[in-house]
Amino acid sequence: MREIIVMLFLFTGVFFFTVGTIGVLRLPDVFCRLHANTKSDTLGVGLVLSSLVLYEGLSSAGVKIVFMIIFILITNPTAGHIIARASYDTIVDWTGQLARQKGGEE
């Protein structure tokens, strides 16, 4: 019974990873790709690692994996934000305008 739940979590996580990869390949510019990166990767890592926690239970390995989930939850959105801010000044997006000029219009 527990193995079925573990495998369900594991393959749902792998599915979200795959969706993130397809999103990075298909979406048109950096900012849209960052949407796929931050959302899918955070939930994908969370699901795969929580399946391992469910499989292992409370032990030293389980505690280490819980710490990894917490680090990923904090660091992944922050990394996405800082890539977006670095790209915002310099990069032309998919409509051909400089991103900063477009932001100024709104």
Added chain:
Amino acid sequence: MIETAFLVAAILLMVNVIFCLYRAAVGPTPGDRVVAINMITSKTIAVMALVSFMYHEELFLDVAITYTLIGYTATICVAKYLELKRL
């Protein structure tokens, strides 16, 4: 049974990594490449945890924790270099 599932999941993740490498090689701007490298980092962390459970070797988990933090630092360094043109 469950070890086979871990193996299949790890192989699927490595196939994903190959497609991400395509984006890292082709991606027209530096931001695209950093996004692809960031995705590869998180997939590698998941694969490291899975391999650690396949071989019952707890040492890989320490490596995975360290790799989480190092990957984050590397992403921030590259993004800061892109923004300020210096480190």
Added chain:
Amino acid sequence: MFFSKDVLGMTIILYIFWLLISWSLHWVNLLLGFTFAFFVAIFMAPEIIKKEERPPFIARGFFFLRFVFILIREIIKANIQVVQIVLSPKLNITPQFVEVKQVMRYPVTQVLWGNSITLTPGTLTIDVDDKKILIHFLTGDLVSHFPDNPVGKALVEFEGRSK
């Protein structure tokens, strides 16, 4: 001089982290962990802990847990939306940049709010300061729904004031 409340708190946090990671109660391990935690805290506490960034409200556990649960629900919704957009044969996206007002008052909640915006459906934080936030929306019809974001309401309650 060397010893203050900041150093004490940081030593305790680092020591708990060491004990959980090493997962052993041998006396060498306990002594070594305390030494490392104490020296790292003495050198790094003045660099990391800033007085002016400390939140004036008391962190209340119930509201924080409620915020975490709402955030996890929103992450799952965001992923379902990403799946719908990415796997549809025609990409129907209308990306745009919008500036909205900053509603959080303290640095801690501003950081949490920026990260939550990135993880909620269709939005991505680009720039944050005290006055406003610059957000990239994936589809245009999300802009009007943005002010009634449940994560933002939970964070405002966590700050301890009614909207």
